[in-house]
Amino acid sequence: MSNESQQPRVRILDTAYRLFLGQGYNSTGINQIIEEAEVAKASFYQHFKSxxxxxxxxxxxxxxxxxxxxxxxxxxxxxxxxxxxxxxxxxxxxxxxxxxxxxxxxxxxxxxxxxxxxxxxxxxxxxxxxxxxxxxxxxxxxxxxxxxxxxxxxxxxxxxxxxxxxxxxxxxxxxxxxx
Incomplete structure (x- = not known):
């Protein structure tokens, strides 16, 4: 399944998990998650307030x-x-x-x-x-x-x-x- 075919929330969660696991929670920024999950900033904040x-x-x-x-x-x-x-x-x-x-x-x-x-x-x-x-x-x-x-x-x-x-x-x- 391609990244774009998954729901934005799922892509955000999967991307965040991969990045938190690979580089650490504190070293992972929201902008990097947004970019790698291929979602709009507004979409991110629609699903997660912080x-x-x-x-x-x-x-x-x-x-x-x-x-x-x-x-x-x-x-x-x-x-x-x-x-x-x-x-x-x-x-x-x-x-x-x-x-x-x-x-x-x-x-x-x-x-x-x-x-x-x-x-x-x-x-x-x-x-x-x-x-x-x-x-x-x-x-x-x-x-x-x-x-x-x-x-x-x-x-x-x-x-x-x-x-x-x-x-x-x-x-x-x-x-x-x-x-």
Missing amino acids: KEDLCVGVLEKRHQYIEEQSQALSAQKRTPKMKVLASFDLISLLNEQEDFRGCAFLNILSEIPADNTKVREVIYAHKSNIRQHFKDLLQHAELADHIYLLYEGAFVESQLYRDQWPVNRAKKIANSLIS
Whole structure:
């Protein structure tokens, strides 16, 4: 599908995500997004009042994508343990698709001021959702938190090392923790 055939809002969100991921949130200007998304400035502001609102839209779309990928990877898994372990496969998949760019939520979190509550709330909701997912599957809060921290650490460290070994190791540890 050509860039022009997509709806302006979709082009803006996709372009902003690509640029935020590739060059950082703070280094990406609205004018660059408008130009590369091939939309008029008025069209941009019709959809997003500010860069902060755009960031919220990008992260909400990203959350939806991760949810869909997670469900697809765990759909064929029968046990809660297998479903939890499939979460680590999701990190590996994202690393392969995006060249080890890491977690978009944490990348943006590291760039925004502490008082940016609008964006922080979206990030918090996403991370809380992942944590709750593990709790729902495992029915054991402390174990779920261990798995959550392994998951998050694997994502960050695989970005640092640009390698799957942290994900593979975390998955192996998670496997041994879940009885």
